Amino acid sequence: MEYWGSLKLGNVFLCLKKQFEMQSQSKVQPVNSKHLCTGKMQNPSSELLSDEKEFIAHFVSLYDDKRFTDLMLRVGGCRYAVHKFVLITSSEVFEAMLGQKSWKEAEEAEISLTEEEECIPVFDLFLRYLYSGSIQMTTDIVLPVLLLADKYGIKVLRESCIDYMLRHIVESPDTNRTLTWYQYAKMTSQDELQELCLKFILSNFDIILQAPDWLEMTKLELVEFLSSSELIVENEIHLWNRVEAWLCSEHNKESLQENLESILPLIRFTMILPKDLLHLESSSFFSEHHDMFAEKLNLGYKHHSLAIDSGAVTSKEELYRNYYSADYGLCYSFKLDKYNSVNKIESRISIDCDIPVQFMPTSHKKTSQQIIPLQFVFYPKGYFTTITLYGTYLGRQSDSTSLRLLKRLQPDRPPIKVQLTLVLFGMKNKVKYVASTYNQETVICKDNLELFVENVIDISKLTQDDCPYLIHGNLEGKVFIKVQDCGFHLLEEKASQKHD
Known part of the structure; x- marks a missing residue:
């Protein structure tokens, strides 16, 4: 047992396998081993005989075999018969706990382990991994297993769990656990996991709203998300219902x-239709907390009243999110069939957009002062343009995916601050997602009537065989264009920023 106690490999069966292979090799060594050492000659009959699968199967069979166990673990209401040498050679923590006499557990035949509530049901799988080096993972259990791997210092299992999470951020609402993983990533400074989780959450918030861990989310995360204008959601009332x-x-x-005191100010009541405000006002939840709703509800009604009456532009205290409901008039869909087959000239996507300065029901006729006419142009296979000079066609092109946003009319209007969000869809695990x-x-004004951006997305990613941004070979997407502010004060802000 002293030999096993001194080992510091990740999994004991790897040690046994190595010893077995050394013995096998010694049997097939040629008589003249001196030539092997010098590298001058090798026996042509030399062959590695490996029964790896059979060996691992024998080792796995030791799990839960009480004939050779020398330690009992008690976790929750369950008891597990285990081998000390397996725990010691697999885990830094178990090595210290069971291999050093300074720990009282080293001398005991049965020890109790205190685990987090969510870890207790998966402890059996965790122990089995120590014997087999494998585990059947799902989105439901990966975080508890990861917590155990962290606690007991099993680095290989920890890295495997993180890799699994990175591959399974995209899941259907019923199995999606991105919210919980995001909380873990923030607490443990897993920067890559945190960044990918947040990106998915903001761009696919409708999936998140239906996920099982939505109701278990902390207030800290909920406040963070509701403060964002980058959320892609159908409408504000649907968001409120889930809140x-x-x-x-x-x-x-x-x-x-x-x-409610922390969250209600983050709900954008001016972005809720009047009929939905009335429905909310008649709910039992509103009746129980009437005083807290009064100010926000009055703000919503006031906004719609002023917007409909004489077309007055109200304050932009509450900004648009990326709403895709037709009620807002902010979202335009596009689709390019057979992306890889279409030529560059025919791939150009152009959309004329009439963007509202402020939110009001689409059923109401809008005046010219309430609409900003813009043109959105997307070049998903590379930018190109042609001009005529003295009867000769001149062209300019590049292989960089590009977009343009141009003001079509009304050059003398006050400056406007425009936020543009371009999303491309993909399909993974039978889930369509952003x-x-x-x-x-950007600020569009008399002296700046156009936004032009190159290299919106790496074109090499769009042309690769397993492109994540194509659905059955087609390019599908949406563009959100939101006027978040307007007025000549924007020029002063722009000049101040440039000076700083």
Whole structure:
């Protein structure tokens, strides 16, 4: 047992395998070993005989075989018969706990381990991994297994769990756990996982709203998301309905009043249709917390009243999110069939957009002062343009994916701050999701009537065989164009920023 206690390899069967291979090689060594050492000659009959699968199967069979165990672990209400040498050679923590006499557990035949509640049901799988080096992973159990790997210092398992998460951020709502993984990544400074989770959450918030861990999300994360204007959601009332479900969930009932004080100011009531405001006002939840809703509800009604009456432009205290409901008039869809087959000239996507300065129901006729006429142009196979000079066609082109946003009319209008979001869809695990998001903000004014951006997305990624941004070979996407502010004060802000 002293030999096993001194080993510091990740998994004991790897040690046994290495010893077995050394013995096998010694049997097939040629008589004249001196030539092998010098590299001058090798026996042509030399062959490595490997029964790796059979060897691992024999080792795995030791798990839960009480004939040779020398330690009992008690976790929750379960007891597990294990081999000390397996735990010691697999885990830095178990090596210290069971291999050093300074720990009282080293002398005991049965020890109790205190685990997090969510880790107890997967502890059996965790132990089995120590014997087999494999585990059948799902989105439901990966975080508890990762917590155990972290606790007991099993680096290989920890890295495998993180890799699994990175591959499975895109999942259907019923199996999606991105919210919980995002919380873990923030707490443990897993920067890559945190960045990818946040990107998916903001761009696919409708999936997140239906995910099982939505109701278990912390207030800190909810406040972070609701503060963002980059959320892609159908409309504000649907967002509020899911927030109400979170407020009333078992996890949050005791802190409902406190949570409502923090969250209600982040709901953008001016972006809710009047009919939906009326429906909200008639709900039992509103009746129970009437005083807290009064100011926000009045702001919503006031906004719509002024917008409909005489076309007055109200304050932009509440900004647009990326709403894709037709009620807002902010979102335009496009599709390019057979992306790889179409030539560059025919790939150009051009959309004339009439963007509202402020939100009002689409059923109401809008005046010219309430609409900004813009043209969105996307070059998904590279930029090109042609001009005529003295009867000769001149062209300019590049292989960089590009976009343009131009003001079509009304050059003398006050400056406007425009936020543009371009998304491309992908398909993974039978889930259609936003696979790429590009955001840009600009001030359009008399001296700056156009936004032009090159290399929006790496064109090499669009042309690769397993492109994540194509669905059955087609390029599908949406563009959101939002006027978030207007007025000559924008020029002063722009000049101040340039000076700084």
